[in-house]
Amino acid sequence: MIERVIKRYIGPRSFYRRALGVMLPLALQNAVTNFVSLLDNIMVGQTGTASMTGVAVVGQLMFIFYMFVFGTMAGPGIFCAQFWGARDMRSFRAAFRYKLAAGLIVCGLCMLALGLRGRALIGLYLTGGTAETAEVMARARAYLSIMLWGMIPYTLSSVYATTLRETGRTVVPMVSSLLAVAVNLVLNWVLIFGKLGAPAMGVRGAAVATVVSRLCELAVNLVWSHANAERVLFTRHMLEGFPMNRRLFMNLLSKSAPLMANEALWCLGMATLTQIYSTRGLVVVAALNIANVLWDLFSSLIFSIGGAIGIMVGQELGAGETELAVETDRRLIALAVAISLCVSAVFLLTAPLFPAFYNTTDEVRSLAARIIRVMALVEPFDCFATVCYFTIRSGGRTAVTFLFDSVFTWVFCVPAAFLLARFTSAGILVVYGVSMMMIAMKALMGFIMVRGRFWVNTLTGR
Secondary structure (H helix, E strand, O other): OHHHHHHHHOOOHHHHHHHHHHHHHHHHHHHHHHHHHHHHHHHHHOOOHHHHHHHHHHHHHHHHHHHHHHHHHHHHHHHHHHHHHHOOHHHHHHHHHHHHHHHHHHHHHHHHHHHHHHHHHHHOOOOOOOHHHHHHHHHHHHHHHHHHHHHHHHHHHHHHHHHHHHOOOOHHHHHHHHHHHHHHHHHHHHHHHOOOOOOOOOHHHHHHHHHHHHHHHHHHHHHHHHHOHHHHOOOOOOOOOOOOOHHHHHHHHHHHHHHHHHHHHHHHHHHHHHHHHHOOOHHHHHHHHHHHHHHHHHHHHHHHHHHHHHHHHHHHHHOOOHHHHHHHHHHHHHHHHHHHHHHHHHHHHHOOOHHHHOOOOHHHHHHHHHHHHHHHHHHHHHHHHHHHHHHHHHOOOHHHHHHHHHHHHHHHHHHHHHHHHHHOOOOHHHHHHHHHHOHHHHHHHHHHHHHOOOOOOOOOOO
């Protein structure tokens, strides 16, 4: 019995070598991408609570943009993985072009919205009319005005990096992200604190460093992809088959639209939750900013396993190997849950240590440590729900992922937080904890759907 369970959920060494070959570069790239935000948070946090809070508020708005781009890449990415598995290069290039056009359109709309309505959106997270609030607003607007210029290179880099990963080439995007972090780290030190003769620019320096790092990341992905067109294939004869046939376009659109809507509504739900929490005061905003850095780092690890599910399971489905796809998915989910339990234990034991790095008040540090402990209890459930989401998505069941992800957030998590914050005097830990623990219900729903195997679906006609 035990041997059968082990064989079912634990693969041979060859499986983990293959999985690590995909996951490790993804994990490093995701961690590195989140590390850029971590650097901004910690370094800006050394200049005071107002600067840290201003950057945190803008970070919430930029998070919405990042998730919009992620959702835009996700739909055509499913097709890219399956077309690559089926070796259908003509359709693969068509999916890449669709991804490129859709990404630029979404980027343009987000830049317009943040450029025109940035002040009003920042104001949603700041309560009261105190001098401290006015200072946070000034720092946030200064940071946002420069961060807008990094949105185009971020989008283009995402288009190329995701497509490279879907072909199994995960090292180049990882290298580009490592370069971005190195550039960001050095420029943060120089521009925030005024080193090597540069002026001390504070939050503006952090924004400039981030934009420059995004440009460096794009340069590596773009130049390498076009310089190696005979190897990556999607940059060779990019316009071959342009425009794509109507049937493929409608198929791409029908699968991509729910994912774009899902990411839009999901990240708006997360932003709404943060806004609800912020009604408990600026101390909560600062503490959540500290705690969310750790949550994002953990999420980047789980998202790498989700990315491996999308690539490995997607390619196997595209090749018509459905039973192998189910087995691969089951073993990757088991790996994700095991990792999440370990991370959760570490967070519970070390919760007070990370907030100590920030130059802020003892009240903020103490609250951040308690929020981290709540996060640690939720992490295993969130991990399982996340890998279930990627499983369902790998088979192209995007309408279901829309219901499973964003609709769940708006129907359960947001109302729970709103009702507690609006109609009770419950503290932030109760409001936050209850809304987050709704994820346990989501994990149960994911288990039922994945076990039912309805997600097993081939988009290539095999």
